[in-house]
Amino acid sequence: MASSSNKPDVDRGWTAAVRHGIERGLPLENLLPSRQPFFVGSWVYVFGVVTIAALVWVVASGVVLAAFGPQWWHLSATGQFFNSLHFWGVQIFFLFMILHLIGQFFMASWREGRAPTWMVGAVTFFVSVVAAFTGYLSQQNFDSQWIAINAKDALNASGAGAFFNVLNFGQMYGLHILLMPAAITGLVVIHILLVRIRGVVRPIEAPATARRGAAR
Amino acid sequence: MEMNAPAAIVHVGLLFITVPNLIVFGLIVVIFTAALALPFPHQAGSLEEEHRNG
Numbered sequence: 001m002a003s004s005s006n007k008p009d010v011d012r013g014w015t016a017a018v019r020h021g022i023e024r025g026l027p028l029e030n031l032l033p034s035r036q037p038f039f040v041g042s043w044v045y046v047f048g049v050v051t052i053a054a055l056v057w058v059v060a061s062g063v064v065l066a067a068f069g070p071q072w073w074h075l076s077a078t079g080q081f082f083n084s085l086h087f088w089g090v091q092i093f094f095l096f097m098i099l100h101l102i103g104q105f106f107m108a109s110w111r112e113g114r115a116p117t118w119m120v121g122a123v124t125f126f127v128s129v130v131a132a133f134t135g136y137l138s139q140q141n142f143d144s145q146w147i148a149i150n151a152k153d154a155l156n157a158s159g160a161g162a163f164f165n166v167l168n169f170g171q172m173y174g175l176h177i178l179l180m181p182a183a184i185t186g187l188v189v190i191h192i193l194l195v196r197i198r199g200v201v202r203p204i205e206a207p208a209t210a211r212r213g214a215a216r
Numbered sequence: 217m218e219m220n221a222p223a224a225i226v227h228v229g230l231l232f233i234t235v236p237n238l239i240v241f242g243l244i245v246v247i248f249t250a251a252l253a254l255p256f257p258h259q260a261g262s263l264e265e266e267h268r269n270g
């Protein structure tokens with residue numbers, strides 16, 4: 001039996017509803033645009049991309065470190081090299097994330113329905129701080145022991161020590177190599193999708209006609 | 217570079233900061249200023265070019 005719009009019944013159900021929702025909210029030309037508005041011609045818009053590139057670098061080097069273990073990354077030359085790649089990748093990740101944050105703050109990029117994009121970005125930043133903290137605790141050297149011993153009192157005083165024990169290496173390492181990277185990657189994907197749905201925010205003085213993303 | 221020793225500290229008046237943190241803050245200022253000042257290469261046929269050409 002066909003519906004009034006000559007569409008068959010197979011176009012019903014939650015899968016069809018999700019598909020139609022995606023088609024309405026995020027058409028492919030918005031998801032993968034080939035052109036951007038005129039105001040995107042600025043290096044300030046590159047900060048976010050560099051942050052994502054650094055995240056890819058950090059995850060890739062982290063996978064290698066996790067595969068070979070602490071003895072390898074401390075004692076072998078190749079391991080120390082990958083350890084450094086991971087460390088400096090994190091430095092670049094945070095440096096450009098802060099630059100991206102400063103640039104978007106002065107652009108007031110939460111305007112015109114982009115508050116969720118801004119909030120997801122802020123949450124990503126705080127989760128990244130936790131990821132970096134658990135990373136310092138996972139080094140397996142005196143530095144990580146020193147940080148853990150000093151941090152435990154603050155966390156215990158806040159009550160977080162009941163479920164977040166910085167002296168528990170297994171817990172910190174598990175958080176660092178699985179849960180935190182999964183959370184950050186998921187949040188970044190949501191962040192990018194929100195940017196694609198709403199389009200890049202126009203500068204405050206730009207004409208309103210240039211609000212949306214790619215030419216449509 | 218000795219990374220197993222406490223970092224050197226710059227203390228000028230109210231400013232009290234480690235050298236590594238000072239380098240990072242300096243980098244942020246330099247990169248952000250450069251991003252605003254340096255011209256961005258424009259792709260032919262882009263919306264930006266159309267906008268400039270009216």
